[in-house]
Amino acid sequence: xxxxxxxxxxxxxxxxxxxxxxxxxxxxxxxxxxxxxxxxxxxxxxxxxxxxxxxxxxxxxxxxxxxxxxxxxxxxxxxxxxxxxxxxxxxxxxxxxxxxxxxxxxxxxxxxxxxxxxxxxxxxxxxxxxxxxxxxxxxxxxxxxxxxxxxxxxxxxxxxxxxxxxxxxxxxxxxxxxxxxxxxxxxxxxxxxxxxxxxxxxxxxxxxxxxxxxxxxxxxxxxxxxxxxxxxxxxxxx
Numbered sequence: 170x171x172x173x174x175x176x177x178x179x180x181x182x183x184x185x186x187x188x189x190x191x192x193x194x195x196x197x198x199x200x201x202x203x204x205x206x207x208x209x210x211x212x213x214x215x216x217x218x219x220x221x222x223x224x225x226x227x228x229x230x231x232x233x234x235x236x237x238x239x240x241x242x243x244x245x246x247x248x249x250x251x252x253x254x255x256x257x258x259x260x261x262x263x264x265x266x267x268x269x270x271x272x273x274x275x276x277x278x279x280x281x282x283x284x285x286x287x288x289x290x291x292x293x294x295x296x297x298x299x300x301x302x303x304x305x306x307x308x309x310x311x312x313x314x315x316x317x318x319x320x321x322x323x324x325x326x327x328x329x330x331x332x333x334x335x336x337x338x339x340x341x342x343x344x345x346x347x348x349x350x351x352x353x354x355x356x357x358x359x360x361x362x363x364x365x366x367x368x369x370x371x372x373x374x375x376x377x378x379x380x381x382x383x384x385x386x387x388x389x390x391x392x393x394x395x396x397x398x399x400x401x402x403x404x405x406x407x
Contacts (some may be wrong), residue, residue: 257281259379
């Protein structure tokens with residue numbers, strides 16, 4: 170299916186909001202949710218499609234899928250020529266939830282994050298609208314972003330992002346510590362997060378991520394450490 174990006178972007182991602190200028194070599198927490206809090210990923214193929222757009226979108230060239238016979242993520246990741254193009258952003262971590270997403274992104278080229286988000290979510294909205302016979306914006310306006318001031322703050326953020334799916338396995342896990350083992354098992358197996366790469370699981374998905382983010386950690390943080398870091402991030406952003 171050929172994807173064309175020459176459409177009215179406001180119809181797809183909503184009006185552009187004023188935001189602080191994004192600086193090269195700085196990390197940002199970027200996030201958004203479905204319009205009217207609707208689910209934007211309805212099945213496995215939808216999650217995989219967004220991850221595919223992330224992998225292709227972080228490169229300097231436009232996302233082009235019309236020359237591909239197989240649109241499965243793992244097939245594209247195994248093509249070495251796809252990984253050699255210059256990056257416009259570095260993806261440090263991510264989590265996709267049924268109705269929202271969280272990215273940790275570093276600006277590599279000027280305007281890279283904005284361009285990355287435009288390419289990824291314009292293409293994904295076109296895919297979703299065609300697949301499910303709908304029209305109009307899929308996400309709630311333009312994406313939100315927060316600057317990550319230092320490495321300590323960045324560690325807190327990564328834990329926060331990776332703990333997002335916990336509510337899928339145990340909605341009241343924060344109040345019931347007896348369920349932490351169940352939550353930890355679910356997080357380790359959740360396929361739409363970068364946590365498996367941080368705990369050493371071998372997947373082609375590691376190609377989505379940059380290398381510098383792993384230099385932050387001498388060892389994998391425990392679940393208790395992740396929860397503490399995640400709560401710290403929440404407090405800092407109240």
